[in-house]
Amino acid sequence: MSLSDEVIAFNQPRLVSKKVLAKSHNDDEGVVIRKCVGRPDLKDVDPFVLLDHFELSPPAGFSDHPHRGFESVTYIFEGGLEIEDFVGSKGTIRSGDIQWMTAGRGIIHSEMPAGEGTHKGLQLWINLSSKHKMIEPKSQEVLNNGIPKAEKDGVKVQVIAGEALGVHSPVYTRTPTMILDFSLKPGAQLHQSIPESWNSFAYIIDGEGMFGSRNSSPAMVHHVLVFGSGDGLSVWNMSSKPLRFLLCGGQPLNEPVAMHVPFVMNTLSEIDQAIDDYRQSKNGFEKRSTWRSE
Template identity: 45%
Template sequence: MTCMRKVIDEIYGKETKEGVGAAVRRSIGGGKYSEFDPFLLLDDFTVSPPAGFPDHPHRGFETVTYMLSGRFRHQDFLGNSGVIGTGDIQWMTAGRGVVHCEMPDGENGGRGLQLWVNLSRNQKLCDSEYQDISHKDLPIAEKDGVQVRIIAGESMNVKSKIITKTPTVYLDFTLKPGSKFEQATFKGWSTFAYILDGIISFGGDGEEKDVSRHNTAIFSDGDSVRFINKGSETARFVFISGKPIGEPVCRRGPFVMTTQEEIEQALSDFKNGVNGFENAREWKSKV
């Protein structure tokens, strides 16, 4: 028997400042949801030059940047660089160490989402790597007024090409007025949705909940989520689900490990330029 998920909590993403002058709406990663295993953070960010996220380190998790509009330039201390534009994805595994910058490309800035996905303890010190995916290569499926862009995982029997170290589903849904859909989920996985535009009604069987723009819906456990656009305008949201790791989380700024001792080691490695941070002290970005 199908066990439908329902909305058990709602978070409003209040705008704050992060980096250097960037406007950020944070849901996961703040307040009562400082983490939602395996997710550490979801930011809806808006940047205009000269604002952005200048040189900073990471260790122990993955960052997923999804551009909603505009262009974002990336550069790191390993010699990697590039630009992602509207609809593009960068799935970065920080692993044992990355120092990088993320800044708007061009005069108009941009808007995007950044998701932090935790890594299990035995993966935290893996080699750093990237998956840069153009919007042209992200599969899209459509049915009865519902369109879904499959960033990670599967929907409407269409699968993403992105490989996730921590099992993750990341979908971008657009619903025309009156359209509805039921998305299958893995039972036991942490699942939420962030509304980009319009209002979406989640649930069913008399337990529907309307969730509006800039709000995040936290779901109960179950093996599906039903949703409908009851409004008169097109609505859009991202749907994110992941398999919990079930390990302690110890974090300090851009480092996420499992113990305080590991955090201290990360700070020491970064300061001394060793164990994955060999170029950290000398490198400065040119963006």
């Protein structure tokens, strides 16, 4: 493909504006986390406030804990998680499955390994606008066979949210969002449209590739790439191995972010209120004193 072909693909191709390496660290015994977004040098990519690449082995896991003010997407690569929350959702998500959870005004849930071995996946946090932060919580599981997929010219995609290669996800996103799991065979190229007003980034799960420009330096596995403005992203796999990456794009909220894990609000006073509500079992956390996961 020539440079002129690259220009034809988009009026303004998105280029890499920032690149950071997600290094692994042991969060707890049996838990390994690569902090991709939500770190000191990449606090957020509005509307996304966190992306973790996790690995966990029993008995480690994420036992009962609260959230407020955002939505989370948990995407399993290997193994599975037993998930349960106090709004009545309970089940198991396994390789290729996702759980989309709206924390809203408050939810308490658990995420524990489904059996022995190592369990791997990604968890993405999508901020909610101030007018939606105190909505009622809910959860939905989407199994692998319910995630739209497409393949063309050496490119495969799983459309968790949004649209790619002519297929569209049925998942409703309160904050307009695309979440796309792309795989490119050696020699393949991709040209994915992204609304100009949206922010976007990619996380490289496996392999390496050229992002934004065919003449760019290869971006390697476990790097996060934040893209500048434009109407689409071009990617080339010039290596001898497959390239896999998660592409996320979303309409920015352009609101202040106050984040104190496990809460994401607009102000520190709202964070203090969330902490107090949780401790006092009120304003969305009424079930705290009576509910325990199984």
